[in-house]
Amino acid sequence: MAADLTLYTNPMSRGRIARWMLEEVGAPYETVVLDYGTTMKNDAYRAINPMMKVPAIVHQGMVVTEVAAICAYLADAFPQAGLAPAPAERADYYRWLFFGAGPLEAAITNRSMGVEPDARQQQMAGYGTLELTAGTLESMLKDRDYIAGNRFSAADVYVGSSLMWYTGFGLLPKSAPFMAYIARIADRPAHRRASEIDDALMPAKADAG
Missing domain, CATH: 1.20.1050.10 (Glutathione S-transferase Yfyf (Class Pi); Chain A, domain 2)
Structure with a gap:
């Protein structure tokens, strides 16, 4: 079964911002790490984001791209985290x-x-x-x-x-x-966790495109 919330990212990208937001939210999520020039441009990911850019999230089948939109969306989707004002x-x-x-x-x-x-x-x-x-x-x-x-x-x-x-x-x-x-x-704490996760992925994802 597909994950309820998935982050498509690369540790050398704005995906680090989306991960920080996800760690602030505290909801479980799956990570799919994409390479510049290969998996980021394949048909499977192009079906999610035709711009072939990261990050993107898929939440309950809905796609959100653009980091500011991802942050605003997650704040609204998980109000218990208290990340959006009234x-x-x-x-x-x-x-x-x-x-x-x-x-x-x-x-x-x-x-x-x-x-x-x-x-x-x-x-x-x-x-x-x-x-x-x-x-x-x-x-x-x-x-x-x-x-x-x-x-x-x-x-x-x-x-x-x-x-x-x-x-x-x-x-x-x-x-x-x-x-x-x-x-x-x-x-x-959420920023530290997110940075540690992405920093750990850096050696395996050295292709900056």
């Missing part, structure tokens, strides 16, 4: 979760590829400039402990993971607000 208190939760998935990731990706929008292009780009985007997020984190206020949520899994990666690779400055926020969330 519906009336979700303004900041949604705002910053999708800020991380939209303007922040786009700005980082473009800078990494050497794309620097001119003044006219900045009007077209949802993020304007990387400096504006990073400064906006930094200002928000000066005044609160977590993305949605004073309680950890699924938005912290996504945005926090992004900040860990971006500051770790020198794509964002290691500013005091960023590093204080990262320190608050990095030592969570």
Whole structure:
């Protein structure tokens, strides 16, 4: 019988974020580790995600891709984990979760590829400039402990993971607000468990594609 909840991932991918979220949720799940260039592109996985990207989850036959969507979905699917604010208190939760998935990731990706929008292009780009985007997020984190206020949520899994990666690779400055926020969330038991699981898979999955 197929597992009720399955994670398709590679330890050298954004799948690490999805695993952290799954460990926070605490529900049992099966892991399918895919290789870049081989199993990630075969017909079986393409039927799950035609983009041939990881991660993806399948929960009770339903497919969810895109890491921010996976985090939000799991928070709703497993409300007992307390990873989503009450519906009336979700303004900041949604705002910053999708800020991380939209303007922040786009700005980082473009800078990494050497794309620097001119003044006219900045009007077209949802993020304007990387400096504006990073400064906006930094200002928000000066005044609160977590993305949605004073309680950890699924938005912290996504945005926090992004900040860990971006500051770790020198794509964002290691500013005091960023590093204080990262320190608050990095030592969570679920994050440690998820990191240990994926780190243990790294030697067998050295193909970065």
